[in-house]
Amino acid sequence: MNNNDTIFALSSGHGKSGVAVIRISGNDLEKFAQRLVLPFAGEGVRRGTPGGSGIVPRHAYFTNLRDDNGEIIDQCVVIYFAAPHSFTGTDIIEIQCHGAPAVINKIFEFLRGHNMRVATPGEFSRRAFYNGKMDLTDVDGLVALLDAQTDKQRAAALRSMMGGDSAIYENWRDQMLEISAYAAAMTDYDADDLPPNISDIILEHIKTLYTAVSGVLDNYKVSRAIMCGINIAIVGETNVGKSSLFNRIVGANRAIVSDIPGTTRDVVSAQMDIDGYMVNLSDTAGLRNTVDFVEKIGIERTNTEIANADIVLHVIDINGSVTPVAENEILVINKSDTIDSRDIRGAIYVSAKTGAGIPELMHEIRNRIAEITNNGESTVMINARTYDLLMTARDELFAALNDFNGDYDILSEHVRYAADAIGKILGTIGTAEILDMTFSQLCLGK
Ligand SMILES: Nc1nc2c(ncn2[C@@H]2O[C@H](COP(=O)(O)OP(=O)(O)O)[C@@H](O)[C@H]2O)c(=O)[nH]1
Ligand SMILES: [Mg+2]
Numbered sequence: 001m002n003n004n005d006t007i008f009a010l011s012s013g014h015g016k017s018g019v020a021v022i023r024i025s026g027n028d029l030e031k032f033a034q035r036l037v038l039p040f041a042g043e044g045v046r047r048g049t050p051g052g053s054g055i056v057p058r059h060a061y062f063t064n065l066r067d068d069n070g071e072i073i074d075q076c077v078v079i080y081f082a083a084p085h086s087f088t089g090t091d092i093i094e095i096q097c098h099g100a101p102a103v104i105n106k107i108f109e110f111l112r113g114h115n116m117r118v119a120t121p122g123e124f125s126r127r128a129f130y131n132g133k134m135d136l137t138d139v140d141g142l143v144a145l146l147d148a149q150t151d152k153q154r155a156a157a158l159r160s161m162m163g164g165d166s167a168i169y170e171n172w173r174d175q176m177l178e179i180s181a182y183a184a185a186m187t188d189y190d191a192d193d194l195p196p197n198i199s200d201i202i203l204e205h206i207k208t209l210y211t212a213v214s215g216v217l218d219n220y221k222v223s224r225a226i227m228c229g230i231n232i233a234i235v236g237e238t239n240v241g242k243s244s245l246f247n248r249i250v251g252a253n254r255a256i257v258s259d260i261p262g263t264t265r266d267v268v269s270a271q272m273d274i275d276g277y278m279v280n281l282s283d284t285a286g287l288r289n290t291v292d293f294v295e296k297i298g299i300e301r302t303n304t305e306i307a308n309a310d311i312v313l314h315v316i317d318i319n320g321s322v323t324p325v326a327e328n329e330i331l332v333i334n335k336s337d338t339i340d341s342r343d344i345r346g347a348i349y350v351s352a353k354t355g356a357g358i359p360e361l362m363h364e365i366r367n368r369i370a371e372i373t374n375n376g377e378s379t380v381m382i383n384a385r386t387y388d389l390l391m392t393a394r395d396e397l398f399a400a401l402n403d404f405n406g407d408y409d410i411l412s413e414h415v416r417y418a419a420d421a422i423g424k425i426l427g428t429i430g431t432a433e434i435l436d437m438t439f440s441q442l443c444l445g446k
Contacts, residue, residue, distance in 0.1 A: 003130065007119035008111050010104060017099030022107055024116065025124055029091035030055060032114065033080035036093070037061040057082040065095070067110050074103045088124050089131025122439030129427065129439075136427030137165040139438055140383060144227060151276035152226050152373070160381040168216075168380060169422050172209060172393075176419035179205055183412035203401060206415065210397040213418075217390050219379040225310060225372050227381065229271065229278035232365065233305040235325055236315035238286030241334040244352035245315060246270075246283035249362075267301050274362075277369055287325070311368050313361075322347070330364055385438070386425050393421040 006026030012019070024032075034055045055061070057080050065076045077096040086092040097103050108118070125142060128134045134142070141161030148154040159165070179202060186194060195201075234242045250270045269282035284305050285298030306312055312329040316322065318339045322331060336342070336349040336356055348364060350357030382390065400414035423429035427438075 003127065006114075006116040007123055008108070008116050009119040009124065011094075011124075012099065015099075016101070019096050020099035020104055022095040022097065022104065022111075023124065024093040024095070024111065025086075025088045025090045025119070025127060026116070027083075027090060029093050030080065030082065033078065033091075033093050036065060036076075036078045036095070037063045055080050057085070065097070065107070067106070068113065073106050073110060074098055084131065084133075087133065088127040089133045090127055126439045135163075135166050136438055137169060137381075137386070137425060138163060139427075140386070141165070141381065143438070144381060144383075149271075150273045150278045153278060155276075156223070156226050156379075156381050165380045166426060169426050172212065173419050173422040173426070173428070175205070175209060176415050176422065180412045180416040180419060183408040183415065186408045187412075199404070199406070202411070203404065206397055206400050206411075209418075210394065210401065213390060213394045213397065216380045216382070217387070217394060219374070220382045220387055222372070222374050222379055223382040226277065227383070229280040230310045230369055230372060231305075231308050232279055232281045232311045232313060233302075233309040234281070234283050234313045234315060235302060235306055235309075235329075236286065236332075237320055238288050240286070240315045240317045240320060241352045242286065242315050243268075243283050245313070245332070245334060245350065246281065248352045248355060248358060249281060267298075267305055274369060275366060277373060279369070310372050311365065313365075328368075330361070330368070332361060389421045389425045393418040396421065 004027055006024060006029070008022060008024040010020060011023045012021040026032075037055060059079065061078045063076055063078055064072045065074055065078070066072055074097045079094045079096075081087075081092040081094070083089060083091045095107060097107060125134065125139055129136070129139060138161050141157050141159070144157035145154065145161050148157050183202060186198070234246050236242050246268065250272065267282050267284050269280055272279045272281055282305055284302040285295060287299060287302060306326050309326065310328065312326040313332050314325050314329040315332045315334050317335045318333060320333075322344060324331075331344070331347040333339075333342075333344060333347045333349045334352055337351040337354050342349050348357060348361050350361050396414045396418035400411050400418070403414065404411050420429055
């Protein structure tokens, strides 16, 4: 991979579409951009160049895009972004053409003929990173934004991509580096020459940082729930109406509904959007003692689902046992259409058959989601990579506080390691593997 190559990619989605966007990134694209928008002899000037003959950056040119034989490939809009004012920090040309595979292929062929090559996945963002346009948390945000399916996912990812998280990390890192440098310099002085309460001041400062990092780590569950979805498992004995309830909630017939006990042997799941949150709802095999080998596997999977669930919908029919299966359960009594008494307190009575009680159940589910997600209060977005590094930073700060014993060298080292971990989150300190892993999650054209 060469950063000086001129690269191009389809930045819009694949398949037939009204308009497709092809992006080109390179070091000196002004002439080529001009070549794309210049009218041929005899062709009227339709593009309205404001003043002068050169191409104006960030100006939309409507043009007949011609190949090297002068033949028109398509009618396009071309926009030129001059470095460094572009997504990548290099020159960029954006070609908006008709979204037909034949048009796109023809333009690709034309670009290859001009010594340009197809970009690798994430290569545009990699350039943006190397040119200081984005740090790694911005890239993480971009990856998450492109994956966003619900409104809360969009909002959290956008905040991270636009530098909300970077600002917090940069601030921490600056403070850590300052403390580390200060502590290291102190070893050059005699204890009597230093202000009497200097170690208290430094330790207090480290404590504040420790609390801040811990606070963000505590929000990992919230961040995970928003980005990966809230897991809701429907659990209960066989034949109580779990699959019927699942279908009722999803609003589509996706699970097998049958009156033969033990039909649902595997986990069936569906993704839903509730109040802008992604929810992974799963229907499970009924819990009962069985000798059936396949059903046993199903029940084992049910137990895994319970362990991974943020909310368990524990379904019973009126004769079922109310003994909780999980701490985070909502007790749901189904088949309310067949019963008169409703005396189990705290339970929600529903009928998957008639739909009675479903609004009440959804209301309770919404309340639980609000609790789990902290009411959607925006937090730093954490993924597996940043989680590990935050843990390291926190442990190093903890070590600095606890191994200190008047040795400023040791304190300085620990705080510097903490600063390094935060630097790795930002990519300021980067290993090739971390970069490869982050950028490879991006699709072509990003
Ligand atoms: N009367 C009544 N029957 C129901 C209700 N929900 C489910 N059933 C019936 O109970 C049986 C078992 O339902 P199913 O959803 O397969 O239960 P699962 O084994 O827990 O998944 C089926 O015959 C359903 O039609 C309900 O609310 N009222
Ligand atoms: Mg079932």
